[in-house]
Amino acid sequence: MTNIDTSLKPEFQALYDQLKTFIPESRLITDPLRTLAYGTDASFYRLIPQLVVRVESELEVVRLIKLANEQGTPLTFRAAGTSLSGQAITDAVLVQLGDGWKDYTISEDTSTIRLQPGVVGAHANRYLAPFNRKIGPDPASINAAKIGGIAANNASGMCCGTAQNSYRTLNAMRMVLSDGSVLDTGDTASIEQFRQQHPSLLDTLASLGELTRSNAALREKIEHKYRLKNTTGYALNALVDFEDPVDILQHLMIGSEGTLGFISNITYNTVPEHPHKASALVFFDSVRTTCEAVALLKPTPVAAVELMDRAGLRSIENKPGMPEFIRHLPDDAAALLVETRAESADQLQQQIETISRSIEHLETSQPIRFSTDPDECARYWAIRKGLFPAVGAVRETGTTVIIEDVAFPVERLADAVADLHQLFQRWDYPEALIFGHALEGNLHFVFTQSFDSEEALRRYEGLMDDVAELVVNRYAGSLKAEHGTGRNMAPYVELEWGQEAYQLMQQLKALLDPTGIFNPGVILNSDAKVHLKNLKPLPPANPLVDKCIECGFCEPVCPSRDLTLTPRQRIVIWREIKRLEDQGEDPARLQQLRRDYSYQGDETCAACGLCSTSCPVGINTGDLTREIRHHANEERENLANWAAEHYGGLMKVSRGVFSLADKTHGLLGSQRMQTVTRSVRRLSGNRVQQWTPAMPTAASRIKLIDHAADTAPRDKVVYLPSCASRTMGPMRGAEDSESLADKTIRLLEKAGYEVLLPNALEGLCCGMPFQSKGMFDAADRKRRELSAQLMEVTEKGRIPVYSDTSPCSLRLQEGIAPELKLYDSIEFLDQFVLPRLDITPVDKPVALHVTCSTQRQGLAEPLKRILSACSTEVVIPDQITCCGFAGDKGFSTPELNASALRTLKDSVQHCDSGYSTSRTCEIGLSHHSGLEYRSVVYLLDQCSQPRSL
DSSP states (O other), X not given: OOOOOOOOOHHHHHHHHHHTTTSOGGGEEOOHHHHHHHTXXXXXXXXXXXXXXXXXXXXXXXXXXXXXXXXXXXEEEESSOOOSSSOSOOSSEEEEEOSSOOOEEEOTTSSEEEEOTTSBHHHHHHHHXXXXXXXXXXXXXXXXXXXXXXXXXXXXXXXXXXXXXXXHHEEEEEEEOTTSOEEETTOHHHHXXXXXXXXXXXXXXXXXXXXXXXXXXXXHHHHHHTTSOOOSSSXXXXXXXXXXXXXXXXXXXXXXXXSXXXXXXXXXXXXXXXXEEEEEEEEESXXXXXXXXXXXXXXXXXXXXXXXXXXXXXXXXXXXXOOGGGGGOOTTOEEEEEEEEESSHHHHHHHHHHHHHHHTXXXXXXXXXXXXXXXXXXXXXXHHHTHHHHHHHHSOTTOEEEEEEEEOOGGGHHHHHHHHHHHHHHTXXXXXXXXXXXXXXXXXXXXXXXOSSHHXXXXXHHHHHHHHIIIIIITOOBSOSSSOOTTTSGGGHHHHHOHHHHHHHHHHHHHHOTTOOBSTTSSOOSOTTGGGSSBXXXXXXXXXXXXXXXXXXXXXXXXXXXXXXXXXXXHHHHHHHHHHHHHTOOHHHHHHHHXXXXXXXXXXXXXXXXHHHHOTTOOOHHHHHHHHHHHHTGGGHHHHHHHHHTHHHHHHHHHHHHHHHHHHHHHHOHHHHHHHHHHHHHHTTSOSOOOOTTOEEEOOOOOOOOOTTOXXXXXXXXXXXXXXXXXXXXXXXXXOOSOHHHHHHHHHHXXXXXXXXXXXXXXXXXXXXXXXXTOHHHHHHHHHHHHHHHHHHTTTTTSOEEEOOHHHHHHHHTTSOTXXXXXXXXXXXXXXXXXXEEEOOEEEEEEEOOOHHHHHTTOHXXXXXXXXXXXXXXXXXXXXOSOSOTTTHHHHSHHHXXXXXXXXXXXXXXXXXXXXXXXXXXXXXXXXXXXXXXXXHHHHHHTEEEOOO
């Protein structure tokens, strides 16, 4: 890495000096690149922290809070940074969760789950899935949002409503308060100790609760507010719902957005995850009829009712697979996506009938039809979930997408929707659309906004002022139903709640954070214009990524997420680099960002493309990385073309290198070999690639089976072994020394196939080694050559092609001749080989790594199916996504592979062996797990016989 500028403002230097006595300096971040990258969240605001602190334990948090309190230094806690209202940014100290916050405990009866704040919401549900349970909150960001943020924002979602959010399903909480004290409400001893040490605080909370409950007008207002979804301000319902001050305190922490303390773990009451589900997409010719239907559906056994207005339907009506009739709906049309869930199929059918009867007298554009087919239901939900990105995908470069979040009484929903549409017309937002969780009266409206002129700001301010007036004074609704107050709605909290309730919130803040160090300016803010300040620029950077809305959904799948940058952060920094270039601004900062980005953004990017699978607008940040590499390597394009032309010779050289390394390994032994190669690598300035004991031996030449004596006809298949399969044999000491190519041919022959090979195989390549380095001409040249050879050997596509390495399969499927029927090994084994074999599964646990290319091809489930047929227990390690080996990154940038697989060994130590679908990935997996990872072909061959007739 480069030397970085660690200069701090004087008021933060003293804190830094004290922090480094108990937190390693590697976790105290001050350089311009990472403070900007780590300080960016999903909102349309930007503040750059002076210091980012990565904490790994509760003890570190306690000591940090005590120091900050002594010095009056503001702290802002950050989980995943998916919040939308500006509650997770700061220009002071940002506190990030490190690796040490992912533990969980499920109670014996599965009625509760205790979670640390770094657990991703979807992972919590994954842990509970075998028991048909889940956590209550289900925000749209659940695949990225962490429990700390879900609780701190009281995030809800499409199905949880007001009955299953964090506030309602809270069982216990462990928290750190502003004086550094720790309270665990699930521990009687902790509660008793806290009562003894904080009698004044608890007495004041009890008194505030008593006063609130005895104030009839205030109590009625609070009860009304929380019959709706409401996250505006503090959870004043805690003062009404509970008398014990400990209960009041822990429920005040829910939705407090890190302004009252730090949640170090939370115990949820789990809720049922019903196995039987049905969905219906119901269309109406008018919004009013649609909203009437919502009111009729509310008392029926529905799990979710999602509203989509005509503008929303128009935004997706031309997408592939959309029914033709949607294009012809009238201008006032709307739709409801209805879901119901049950324990049994019979109960589900009864519920469908009850729901259908409740609205059968209303006129619908199409007949009401519920589906229980998972794929069809997934398509319905994809329509609903596609509304937000549909706006993001068509916005002008330089504008942001804003999603606002309000709630109205359900019985007044139709009028409220009509009034919102009028406001969009008044303030000239023709693209604005409305959708939302109609069952709770919760509507989201989405629009695009630029902040590059006074007129744009005036228009936005006018819209927000009018929305506040409409929601609060006309409908007595909620200005923030589930996205949290943040900076975005802080100026309107008093308008919504009134002076008396607002003063009560101020008292609570002063009581629990007397020095004001926790996330100042969030929820309560005296600046009436704070929502118009510190607005995030989104300048053009590259058409490949300009549609990025910085939501952070990509981050949990990125292999470099805990080493350097995530896809969102790479885009943030590249935008800043291009902004500084275009404006000719701050050349010293630009130079430093460019220098640091070469490692943080480029060298440590696996370019695996997994980010595109979770991005709402399908951005593959790996494409940006490859383009940056392309421009950096333009002068080496001739060398790349020479290598492409002489590829067969290079493969022979590679095989020779592996053979030489293996012989040297045999002479020196693993420990001495590792010592020698590490020294050479260090002396070369890391230019020599890293060696590990898992390095492959040289692959033997491929041997086809002679069928000259066969009389029985066989189906033919063309086998395409990758470069890696042709050059890399098993590791030294492998359980089975046969090469993957020979093993594959044996298996295909066992299944009754005659195997053919392409001509001139030695010089063929899909182009992946060139593409990953941005050498696009050479990459495309090799793919065209291979496509031509495959056309010849397959008799112009008549014979199918079996590709044995998933990354190569993906690369080829993106650009070979359309006549070719190319199958990844997983596809072919699942569809054509398994049915021809008798399988006797091994009775031992095996580990499975699903490669990034396997996931991108949608082949994860077939791969799991193959392994499950071959073993009684298949272990897929939690939190491992892409392995980070990335072709040769495991040799050249081994820290990327090590970071991506840092939790692998503990996850698979009880397994007998490991399996995957990419030879290079298997090198890193073997090295970091202590197991030998091989192709799934080895296991399938081991436990199979030809199917008896």
